[in-house]
Amino acid sequence: xxNPWRTLNVKPQQCQRCQIGPLRIWVYRxxxxxxxxxxxxxxxxxxxxxxxxxxxPDSIAWSxxxxxxxDSVIQFRPVMPDRSVxxxxxxxxxxxxxxxxxxxxxxxxxxxxTAGARAELSLCExxxxxxxxxxxxxxxxxESCYSMRFPAELALFSSGxxxxxxxxPVKIKNRSKEDLEIQRxxxxxxxxxxxxxxxxxxxxxxxxxxxxxxxGCEIKYTEKPPDYEETGELITKCQVPASKGLFHxxxxxxxxxxx
Amino acid sequence: xxxxxxxTIDKTMSAVRCILILTIGLPLxxxxxxxxxxxxxxxYTPQSAMVVRQVLFYTGLLFLIIIELSQMGFKIxxxxxxxxxxxxxxxxxxxxxxxxLISGIFLIFEKPFEVGDAITVGDTTGTILSIDLLSxxxxxxxxxxxxxxxxxxxKGQVTNITRFPIRRYDINVSVAYKEDIKRVMEVLQDxxxxxxxxxxxxxxxxxxxxxxxxxLQILFAIxxxxxxxxxxxxxxxxxxxxxxxxxxxxxxxPHQSIYTGSATRPFPIQIVDNQIIDSRLPQPG
Numbered sequence: 001x002x003n004p005w006r007t008l009n010v011k012p013q014q015c016q017r018c019q020i021g022p023l024r025i026w027v028y029r030x031x032x033x034x035x036x037x038x039x040x041x042x043x044x045x046x047x048x049x050x051x052x053x054x055x056x057p058d059s060i061a062w063s064x065x066x067x068x069x070x071d072s073v074i075q076f077r078p079v080m081p082d083r084s085v086x087x088x089x090x091x092x093x094x095x096x097x098x099x100x101x102x103x104x105x106x107x108x109x110x111x112x113x114t115a116g117a118r119a120e121l122s123l124c125e126x127x128x129x130x131x132x133x134x135x136x137x138x139x140x141x142x143e144s145c146y147s148m149r150f151p152a153e154l155a156l157f158s159s160g161x162x163x164x165x166x167x168x169p170v171k172i173k174n175r176s177k178e179d180l181e182i183q184r185x186x187x188x189x190x191x192x193x194x195x196x197x198x199x200x201x202x203x204x205x206x207x208x209x210x211x212x213x214x215x216g217c218e219i220k221y222t223e224k225p226p227d228y229e230e231t232g233e234l235i236t237k238c239q240v241p242a243s244k245g246l247f248h249x250x251x252x253x254x255x256x257x258x259x
Numbered sequence: 260x261x262x263x264x265x266x267t268i269d270k271t272m273s274a275v276r277c278i279l280i281l282t283i284g285l286p287l288x289x290x291x292x293x294x295x296x297x298x299x300x301x302x303y304t305p306q307s308a309m310v311v312r313q314v315l316f317y318t319g320l321l322f323l324i325i326i327e328l329s330q331m332g333f334k335i336x337x338x339x340x341x342x343x344x345x346x347x348x349x350x351x352x353x354x355x356x357x358x359x360l361i362s363g364i365f366l367i368f369e370k371p372f373e374v375g376d377a378i379t380v381g382d383t384t385g386t387i388l389s390i391d392l393l394s395x396x397x398x399x400x401x402x403x404x405x406x407x408x409x410x411x412x413x414k415g416q417v418t419n420i421t422r423f424p425i426r427r428y429d430i431n432v433s434v435a436y437k438e439d440i441k442r443v444m445e446v447l448q449d450x451x452x453x454x455x456x457x458x459x460x461x462x463x464x465x466x467x468x469x470x471x472x473x474x475l476q477i478l479f480a481i482x483x484x485x486x487x488x489x490x491x492x493x494x495x496x497x498x499x500x501x502x503x504x505x506x507x508x509x510x511x512x513p514h515q516s517i518y519t520g521s522a523t524r525p526f527p528i529q530i531v532d533n534q535i536i537d538s539r540l541p542q543p544g
Contacts, residue, residue: 086460132452133484134459140423144484147459184460 002048004163005235007075015056018076019049020111021164023128027074028056034074034115037062038126046162065123071116078109078166078201079125079236080189083146086134087185090151095180100173103152105187106165128164136186145186152185166194166201169226176212191242194235195225201235202226277330280323288319305374306367306390313392356393362409363392372419379418380407425458427482428491432499433474435509440467440475446506447479450498456491458482474511
């Protein structure tokens with residue numbers, strides 16, 4: 001599959017189109033400005049396409065960015081969504097006491113578009129998939145998150161994931177004296193780096209140690225690329241470095257919502 | 260030069276002391292009330308800080324005035340006695356204001372709402388602009404300014420709409436008796452799933468609530484972030500109507516069946532060429 005994270009050279013009055021998964025982006029270089037438009041295709045697409053289009057489509061909404069005339073270079077880079085994501089395992093999962101497992105969360109990235117050879121002008125960030133809103137916590141306190149319909153898996157697909165998703169491995173260790181039932185998992189994406197892998201992009205590993213209902217769980221965001229696949233360069237650094245020994249509510253779903 | 264005789268050493272000293280007390284005392288009082296109010300604001304709310312600042316300032320000012328008067332040679336005990344009588348008279352005359360004042364202090368420390376919250380009091384709904392000692396000022400959504408006396412807020416019911424970060428929007432949907440309830444409920448669930456303002460969790464509720472006069476009653480309750488209220492309200496109603504039209508689900512309007520008696524057939528009426536012809540009457544031709 002073609003690498004979607006690249007630099008484009010767009011001539012004046014030229015329109016180029018790229019598709020990364022279900023997201024299609026049009027970029028047009030006008031005098032003094034960049035113009036960007038996008039739309040979404042239905043379904044889970046595994047397409048990466050770049051090309052020049054003859055005419056700028058008028059049926060979609062365009063945004064204009066005044067950026068001078070000097071550069072004709074634009075860059076695409078994956079960034080994490082601006083809120084935490086909540087994901088459900090494909091099947092209700094129980095981690096028995098004393099055991100551990102790895103869950104793979106396939107997070108759809110946002111595409112950061114910057115202008116200039118050194119990416120000095122940040123134009124916009126476009127989510128590759130429109131995620132729905134959800135709430136993690138009770139009805140009086142909690143946090144607003146994105147909800148992922150794409151489930152977390154206990155194994156990697158042989159066919160791989162779409163180019164717009166990064167794989168976040170979450171290692172869950174149950175050190176309590178009770179079974180841990182996982183119905184939902186909240187991943188704080190602000191602490192995740194994105195690394196280039198051999199077949200797809202990866203984030204740093206999240207290690208969750210569950211100590212019990214009262215003690216909560218300890219979460220550690222590792223600072224190196226995961227070793228599930230041959231991973232290379234760091235593409236995007238995390239927005240907020242995780243503090244050590246972070247205690248957070250990560251699991252949810254054992255209680256029902258009040259009517 | 261008779262007026263110069265008034266300036267005896269004692270009187271000059273008292274005048275100097277008065278000026279000193281004012282020039283040092285007043286700025287000190289202002290600084291003290293500000294510092295304490297900043298401290299209170301940091302640990303409590305801006306409203307509590309405002310109350311503390313005002314109470315401190317006016318109490319201090321009263322003390323300053325008493326000291327000044329005593330320096331000028333007034334007899335304070337007689338003055339305080341007169342002030343007590345005057346205070347009682349003023350208290351009787353300003354009962355409502357005092358009641359509002361005390362209610363205001365309760366409101367500030369009880370904190371049922373804060374500046375910026377949207378509240379409903381009786382028929383009035385608006386965003387709180389300020390919580391003062393005598394009244395709460397609201398800006399209604401149509402940009403009207405409303406002043407509500409604190410006493411009525413303490414006595415009556417106040418609903419804080421934006422206290423919690425998420426809210427539930429309840430819609431009573433009615434469908435015709437001929438419709439398949441299960442299918443209607445599935446369609447409503449799908450509408451909630453596809454609307455980005457509807458929260459996935461807490462899950463939307465679709466409950467068959469009863470048999471209405473004109474149709475089957477269903478409660479469709481969806482959760483949303485409080486900031487998305489208008490977006491949700493505008494989109495969800497349109498989506499329900501459009502989707503029901505697409506799926507051929509009938510939304511009934513109130514109607515009544517009229518019979519001529521308990522066991523009779525409905526009135527036999529035909530409409531032909533805009534003329535109403537009663538089939539029981541002899542037909543022309």
